[in-house]
Amino acid sequence: MRDIFKRLMSAAHSDTPATSSPGKLSRREFLCGCGCSALALSATGSALLAAASRVEAATGGPLIRVGHLPAGCVSHLLLGKLRGDFATAGLRVELTQFNGPSESLQALVADRIELMHAPWTMTAAAYAKGTKDLRIIGGSGKGGIELVARKGSVTTVDEFIAAAGKGLRVGTLRLDTLELVGYGTMASHGKSYKDYDMTFFPSMVGMGEAIANGKLDVVTLAQPYAENVVRSNGARYLSDSNAVWGPEAADCVITTKQRTSDQQGDALRRYLKVLQASATNLTQHYAAAVDQLQPVYGVSREVLEVALARQVPNPVISAAGVAGLTRGAEYLKQLGYFTGNPIGQLLDLRHQPAALA
Numbered sequence: 001m002r003d004i005f006k007r008l009m010s011a012a013h014s015d016t017p018a019t020s021s022p023g024k025l026s027r028r029e030f031l032c033g034c035g036c037s038a039l040a041l042s043a044t045g046s047a048l049l050a051a052a053s054r055v056e057a058a059t060g061g062p063l064i065r066v067g068h069l070p071a072g073c074v075s076h077l078l079l080g081k082l083r084g085d086f087a088t089a090g091l092r093v094e095l096t097q098f099n100g101p102s103e104s105l106q107a108l109v110a111d112r113i114e115l116m117h118a119p120w121t122m123t124a125a126a127y128a129k130g131t132k133d134l135r136i137i138g139g140s141g142k143g144g145i146e147l148v149a150r151k152g153s154v155t156t157v158d159e160f161i162a163a164a165g166k167g168l169r170v171g172t173l174r175l176d177t178l179e180l181v182g183y184g185t186m187a188s189h190g191k192s193y194k195d196y197d198m199t200f201f202p203s204m205v206g207m208g209e210a211i212a213n214g215k216l217d218v219v220t221l222a223q224p225y226a227e228n229v230v231r232s233n234g235a236r237y238l239s240d241s242n243a244v245w246g247p248e249a250a251d252c253v254i255t256t257k258q259r260t261s262d263q264q265g266d267a268l269r270r271y272l273k274v275l276q277a278s279a280t281n282l283t284q285h286y287a288a289a290v291d292q293l294q295p296v297y298g299v300s301r302e303v304l305e306v307a308l309a310r311q312v313p314n315p316v317i318s319a320a321g322v323a324g325l326t327r328g329a330e331y332l333k334q335l336g337y338f339t340g341n342p343i344g345q346l347l348d349l350r351h352q353p354a355a356l357a
Contacts, residue, residue, distance in 0.1 A: 045078075045296030049095060052081045061090035062267040067104035067116040070097055070297070072223035072311035073141025073252035074117050078296050079289055080278035089270045101176075105255075108134075114260050115271075119177040120253040124329055127346050128338035133258045135348040138272050139321060140252035144223035144311020145181045145241035151234035153217040157185060160218060160238055164195035171199045171207045171219040175337060177241060177251045177328075178204070178220040184244035184331045211235055222251075224299050224307030231303060240310070245331070249324020250314045261348050272315065273353040279313035316354045322347065 068074045077095075080086060086093045098104040101118035105126060108116050117140045127134045147160075154160045154168070164186075172182045186192055199216065201207050207219040208229040218238065221229060229235055241251045254272075261268065282289040290308060294301045314321070326343045333339060 045298060048296060049078070049081055052084060052087070053092070053094065055084055056087040056092045059087050059090050059092065061092055062264070063092040063094060064115060064264075064267055064271055065094045065096065065113040067096050067098050067107050067113040067118070069099075069101065069104070069118060069252070071141070071252065072144045072307050073314075075141070075289070075293060075308050075311075076275055076279040076282050076313040076315060077117060077140070079282055079293060080274050082292055082296070083278070083281075085274045085278055086271075089274050091267065091270055091274070093271070108255065108257065114256060114264070115268075116255050117252055118255060120250060120255075120325060120328075121175055121177050121180065121332060123253065123255045124332060124342050124346060125175055125337050128340065128342045134255055134346065135258050135261050136253045136255055136317075136346050137261055137268060137348050137351055138254040138275070139250040139314035139317045140254055141311050142248070142250050142314035142321075143240055143242045144226070144307070145177045145251045146221050146223070146226040146237055146310070147181050147185055147218065147239040148211065148221050148226060148230060149218045149236045149238050150211045150214065150216065151236065154238070155236055157189075157239050160185065161189040161191060163217075164191045168196050169199070169215070169217045170196045171201055171210055171216045173202075173204070173207075173220065174200055175332075178222060179335070180328055180331050181239065181241050181244050182218075182220045183335060184328070185239050187331060187334060188244070223311035224297060224303055227303045227307040227310070228299060231306075245328035246320065246324025248314075248318050248320035249328060250317060250321060251311070252314075253317070258348070261351070265351055268351045269353070272351055275313070275315040276353045279315045282308075282313060316352050317347070317349055 068077060081093060081095065096113060098107070101122040104113070104116040104118050105122055107113045109131065120136060123134055123136060149155065154163055170182060172179045183193070186195065204221050204225050207216065207221060208225060210216040211219055211229055212233050230237065241249070290301060290305050294304050297304055322343065326341060329341045329343050333341065
């Protein structure tokens with residue numbers, strides 16, 4: 001398992017500082033990055049999910065162990081669990097929350113889980129560096145990766161670009177969709193990290209605090225933490241993942257191993273069908289869904305209502321979504337994380353409930 005990270009970090013330096021050049025991160029930065037300690041599911045929410053698992057256990061159906069992050073991109077997964085949809089489909093779904101995608105990737109590689117809902121960037125980098133049995137079988141969420149400016153700083157993307165070369169302080173995470181929303185905004189306007197005063201953080205919490213105390217001007221955040229920061233500090237949304245790599249492109253995806261995809265196709269099809277139905281239910285009955293999910297996420301209803309409208313479910317990856325992921329991977333190439341573009345080889349969309357359109 002450690003070999004994965006050795007390959008990913010083959011070009012990294014152990015003494016890399018937080019303000020180092022893109023594509024160069026230490027093993028510690030990699031393992032601790034990508035949203036660690038961003039948010040946690042509440043105790044009440046954990047109890048509700050546990051009760052749902054007890055109902056599922058009575059079905060005697062196949063077990064799918066699923067890793068996920070405490071993020072808006074799994075709203076339909078959590079809703080389906082709470083409403084008993086997996087039990088109805090004859091599935092037992094065991095959820096494990098991880099603080100960051102690197103942790104869930106380690107669990108997947110070690111066969112402690114079968115599926116993970118996590119940013120596609122981690123999967124793409126691991127595949128490109130040699131973990132060739134990884135496969136993306138479906139989407140999870142889209143739109144909720146945000147470029148956020150503190151109150152009193154820039155107010156639009158045009159102002160953000162115009163501030164290049166003027167010492168604007170920007171914070172982000174390494175090898176994450178959060179990094180792409182910042183770098184992609186720069187690159188699409190002919191700018192790069194050298195045009196800004198960059199700081200690379202181990203978690204979103206640190207960036208939110210830096211906005212609150214005025215130490216940074218612009219940061220990249222994911223929902224629902226982003227809405228917490230915006231609402232609490234009068235901060236402003238500048239752009240999001242929809243604008244950077246496409247409105248149909250996922251920010252989080254569902255990753256598994258090729259063996260699981262080949263051997264457990266029926267269970268995976270049922271799982272993905274439940275997610276699609278749950279996503280539709282969430283959209284059609286949004287207020288009721290927010291009420292049910294609020295104790296799980298443990299944030300105020302006001303925050304969650306905005307956050308889940310910005311980071312919406314994306315259970316089926318469309319042709320336009322594939323194009324968006326491919327576009328986003330080009331930014332990872334520019335940042336030096338890999339050569340080539342692994343998206344075409346990574347996708348295994350045969351189990352999706354709707355045909356690739």
